[in-house]
Amino acid sequence: MKSFFEPEVYQNLQQRLDKITPESQxxxxxxxxxxxxxxCQAPLKIAxxxxxxTMKSNWLIKVLFKKMMYSPKPFKKNSPTPPQFRSTGEFDFQxxxxxxxxxxxxxWEDRNNENRIxxxxxxxxxxxxxxxxxxRHLNHHFEQFGV
Incomplete structure (x- = not known):
């Protein structure tokens, strides 16, 4: 399974990010x-x-969704997003x-942090x-935009 913390994976994500433009659909x-x-910034800020x-957690979220977050199966397209992580409205692309x-x-600079909260x-x-x-999260959304 690929990891953000692998140098070649991180470099690939950067290259894919560079390909996203305001016209990307x-x-x-x-x-x-x-x-x-x-x-896509929200999970990185959390890490x-x-x-x-802030968000209430419950046993169902922990049991069902936690394993999905690092499963080898791709995320489902159009999966629901909790309100705290929705990005609506207008944003300055650059x-x-x-x-x-x-x-x-x-x-990436914090990748060796063994005391992550x-x-x-x-x-x-x-x-x-x-x-x-x-x-997985970045890959899912980069694929969403064709990169």
Whole structure:
């Protein structure tokens, strides 16, 4: 399973991010490119403990969705997004692209952090799970926009 924390995977994600333009169209879903770039920042901020997202967690989320986050099966297209992670409205594409790159870089620099705080929804992850989850989420949305 690929991990955000592998150098070649991280470089590939950066190359794919570079290919996304304001004109990039989704192959599924409702978000435009700016909204997607904004949305993708949230899990990275959580991983580096710079998020203010609060959300109630319950046993169903932990049992059903936590395993899905680092499963080898692709995320389902058009899966529901919790309200706290929805990006609606208008966003400045260049600002959001730079923001996503910033948070990707920050997590990359923090990749050896063995004291990562628990995820506010899913609880404790191993470093391996954090890396897999981050890659899967970015990969899902980059594929959504054809890169």
């Amino acid at each position: 989704p192959q599924w879903g409702k978000m435009n490119a700016g909204q997607m770039l904004n949305h 580096v403990n710079k998020s203010d997202v 600002k959001e692209k730079a923001g996503l790159q910033q948070w990707m870089d920050e997590l 628990p995820h506010p929804v899913f609880g404790k992850f191993t470093e391996e799970q954090w890396g897999i989850m981050q890659w």
